[in-house]
Amino acid sequence: MKKLMIAPKNKNMILKTIDKVDAYLLGVENFSVNLPVSFSLKEIKEILPILKKENKEIFLSLNKNMFSSDLEPLEKCLEEIEPFSIDGICFYDVSIPSIWKRRHFKTPLVWSQEHFTTNYATSNYWLDAGVSFTQLSNEITKEEIAEIRKNTKMKFISQVFGYIPIFYSKRPLVKNYEKAFSLEAEKEIYYMEKEGKKYPLREQGTSFEGYEATILNAYLDIDTLEVDYLYLNSFLIEDDIFMEILRCYKEKDQASLEKLYPFSSGFLHTKTVYRVKDL
Amino acid sequence: MRKPELLAPAGDLERLKWAIDYGADAVYIGGPSLGLRANAKNFTFEEIKEGVLYAHERGKRVFVTINIVLHNKEIGEVDSTLEELKKIGVDAVIVSDPAIMKKALEKKMEVHVSTQQSTLNYEACKWWYEMGVKRVVLGREATRAEILEIREKLPELEIECFIHGAMCAGVSGRCVLSNFFTNRDANRGGCAQICRWDFHLWDGEKQIEGEKPFTFCSKDLSMLSMIPEMIFMGITSFKIEGRMRSIYYIATVLHTYRRAIDTFLASPSTYTYPIEYEKILRNCANRDSVLQFMNGVNDESMGYYNGREEVSNQDFLGVILSYDKETKMAVVEERNYFELGDEVEIFGPSTEVFSMRIKRIVDEEKKEITVVRHPKQIVEMQVDHEVKKNDLIRKKILN
Numbered sequence: 001m002k003k004l005m006i007a008p009k010n011k012n013m014i015l016k017t018i019d020k021v022d023a024y025l026l027g028v029e030n031f032s033v034n035l036p037v038s039f040s041l042k043e044i045k046e047i048l049p050i051l052k053k054e055n056k057e058i059f060l061s062l063n064k065n066m067f068s069s070d071l072e073p074l075e076k077c078l079e080e081i082e083p084f085s086i087d088g089i090c091f092y093d094v095s096i097p098s099i100w101k102r103r104h105f106k107t108p109l110v111w112s113q114e115h116f117t118t119n120y121a122t123s124n125y126w127l128d129a130g131v132s133f134t135q136l137s138n139e140i141t142k143e144e145i146a147e148i149r150k151n152t153k154m155k156f157i158s159q160v161f162g163y164i165p166i167f168y169s170k171r172p173l174v175k176n177y178e179k180a181f182s183l184e185a186e187k188e189i190y191y192m193e194k195e196g197k198k199y200p201l202r203e204q205g206t207s208f209e210g211y212e213a214t215i216l217n218a219y220l221d222i223d224t225l226e227v228d229y230l231y232l233n234s235f236l237i238e239d240d241i242f243m244e245i246l247r248c249y250k251e252k253d254q255a256s257l258e259k260l261y262p263f264s265s266g267f268l269h270t271k272t273v274y275r276v277k278d279l
Numbered sequence: 280m281r282k283p284e285l286l287a288p289a290g291d292l293e294r295l296k297w298a299i300d301y302g303a304d305a306v307y308i309g310g311p312s313l314g315l316r317a318n319a320k321n322f323t324f325e326e327i328k329e330g331v332l333y334a335h336e337r338g339k340r341v342f343v344t345i346n347i348v349l350h351n352k353e354i355g356e357v358d359s360t361l362e363e364l365k366k367i368g369v370d371a372v373i374v375s376d377p378a379i380m381k382k383a384l385e386k387k388m389e390v391h392v393s394t395q396q397s398t399l400n401y402e403a404c405k406w407w408y409e410m411g412v413k414r415v416v417l418g419r420e421a422t423r424a425e426i427l428e429i430r431e432k433l434p435e436l437e438i439e440c441f442i443h444g445a446m447c448a449g450v451s452g453r454c455v456l457s458n459f460f461t462n463r464d465a466n467r468g469g470c471a472q473i474c475r476w477d478f479h480l481w482d483g484e485k486q487i488e489g490e491k492p493f494t495f496c497s498k499d500l501s502m503l504s505m506i507p508e509m510i511f512m513g514i515t516s517f518k519i520e521g522r523m524r525s526i527y528y529i530a531t532v533l534h535t536y537r538r539a540i541d542t543f544l545a546s547p548s549t550y551t552y553p554i555e556y557e558k559i560l561r562n563c564a565n566r567d568s569v570l571q572f573m574n575g576v577n578d579e580s581m582g583y584y585n586g587r588e589e590v591s592n593q594d595f596l597g598v599i600l601s602y603d604k605e606t607k608m609a610v611v612e613e614r615n616y617f618e619l620g621d622e623v624e625i626f627g628p629s630t631e632v633f634s635m636r637i638k639r640i641v642d643e644e645k646k647e648i649t650v651v652r653h654p655k656q657i658v659e660m661q662v663d664h665e666v667k668k669n670d671l672i673r674k675k676i677l678n
């Protein structure tokens with residue numbers, strides 16, 4: 001039985017979804033990217049008893065690239081998380097398994113190098129290093145996922161709904177553009193348009209995220225997708241609509257879901273190519 | 280003070296030889312598969328063998344990039360590729376995937392962690408070091424603070440930093456724009472450089488319009504002005520970006536950095552920054568360059584917001600094929616239009632830059648001519664200063 005995992009936007013959404021969701025993926029203040037929101041450890045501590053009481057799984061994502069100046073607060077954060085007894089810490093930067101190993105932490109790790117999680121050999125490398133889960137890349141096919149599954153003992157998380165992160169930069173690209181032309185806009189969310197499609201952008205300080213214009217809605221594949229967790233991202237989806245989408249996924253209400261968003265399977269059925277001659 | 284390695288890109292065997300001749304201590308190349316420049320010519324194993332031989336005979340080293348983001352179907356190729364490279368005797372492999380690193384280390388090969396891993400701190404470096412890797416190519420976002428801390432805490436680990444060339448707008452490995460815009464896989468060598476496209480920018484329903492369109496496009500990197508400081512920081516290897524760049528670009532950039540490094544090391548106390556070299560570098564790439572992240576600057580000066588279009592460089596005029604000391608005539612293969620009276624500069628691996636005015640040109644039938652306008656046309660040109668085979672002629676840049 002596959003579990004439903006969501007990245008919620010706020011505490012209220014957690015409370016409202018608790019009867020529909022098996023696992024929560026939460027961002028952690030100062031250490032997360034590509035998630036709807038980041039919670040402080042204090043907020044997470046407050047939510048934990050509620051989720052534990054309901055037997056919900058909790059994953060914290062510390063998935064940004066870490067600079068040297070991040071290491072001390074990062075280690076402190078991991079130290080604070082350790083007694084939470086949560087189900088997993090998602091990492092992108094290798095400093096996390098490095099600290100985890102040195103400090104003999106026990107919280108399970110999730111290999112979450114978003115576009116690199118594409119094959120079973122590397123999954124097995126991280127499995128041997130003590131990592132328990134892989135959050136799979138959105139750029140691989142369903143057949144590749146099945147083959148990965150067949151060849152490793154990891155548990156797998158795969159995004160099936162929501163905006164897909166496709167770009168991350170440490171450059172404040174919108175702010176820099178505005179400064180270059182003396183424009184005045186101080187928002188966090190923007191869109192860039194090409195050929196009629198609008199791609200969401202989020203800029204927070206020097207953290208710049210870009211997302212695919214088409215919302216992933218891989219409902220038609222969920223029964224045959226060989227993963228353990230089906231992940232739905234609420235980023236930029238209106239609360240009520242997201243609740244309804246979640247209900248549709250939970251209750252397998254295909255007809256209602258289709259009315260909300262067209263089905264879209266990303267690269268699950270499309271191989272990317274890398275040689276121009278193969279196009 | 281440690282002498283840093285000057286590491287150059289080479290897209291094919293010809294460029295490898297040019298890079299070695301123009302002062303590279305080591306070159307990095309792509310093998311027949313599993314690299315990140317799928318649309319470059321790349322090397323066959325036979326060519327790698329020839330390249331390694333050429334480099335080793337001259338005391339230089341060759342690294343091969345195996346930095347593709349692996350998919351299942353390539354797993355079977357890894358072993359045989361590494362085996363072949365080991366047999367050939369390449370000096371190291373540059374790898375981003377730890378499963379490949381592990382295989383290479385089991386085969387007792389030297390492993391360098393690719394910049395694709397965006398390593399920016401000593402804990403991550405420690406992970407790779409304890410695994411057995413010899414060198415980490417740091418992420419392009421690394422600042423002085425990161426480099427110094429890594430150097431201090433892991434003195435045995437070799438550190439490689441980019442000093443020159445194009446920059447990704449995104450964090451390496453975290454950009455798949457190309458996949459979603461063109462179906463070409465950015466992390467498997469298919470990058471279509473979407474970051475250089477123009478876009479309309481929207482704030483909700485309101486379009487934000489500057490004088491030029493919105494783009495992610497980044498200026499190039501040039502660390503020329505920081506060479507002494509980078510040497511003091513103890514960086515092992517200075518890397519030049521650009522496996523798809525031309526011979527002229529590689530030769531010019533290497534010639535410039537080689538001289539800056541060697542001049543500084545020969546006499547640090549009397550070294551003065553060769554500011555005129557900036558012009559040479561700017562002209563040859565035809566793009567602006569800045570220090571990027573090194574000094575902690577992260578503002579609009581790092582990007583291109585001027586709607587620029589890429590135009591090819593016309594400075595490169597020709598290659599010297601041979602020189603007759605008695606007649607003082609050089610046989611030249613043309614690359615761009617030149618004519619009698621043009622002021623040009625000539626430089627080469629052991630030829631310091633000098634300038635001259637073209638005063639005599641003859642064609643292959645020894646007929647006097649005034650212009651050379653056909654690509655790869657062979658002519659003879661009077662050069663009073665002794666020059667050598669493979670010296671290059673360019674338009675006059677220096678004052």
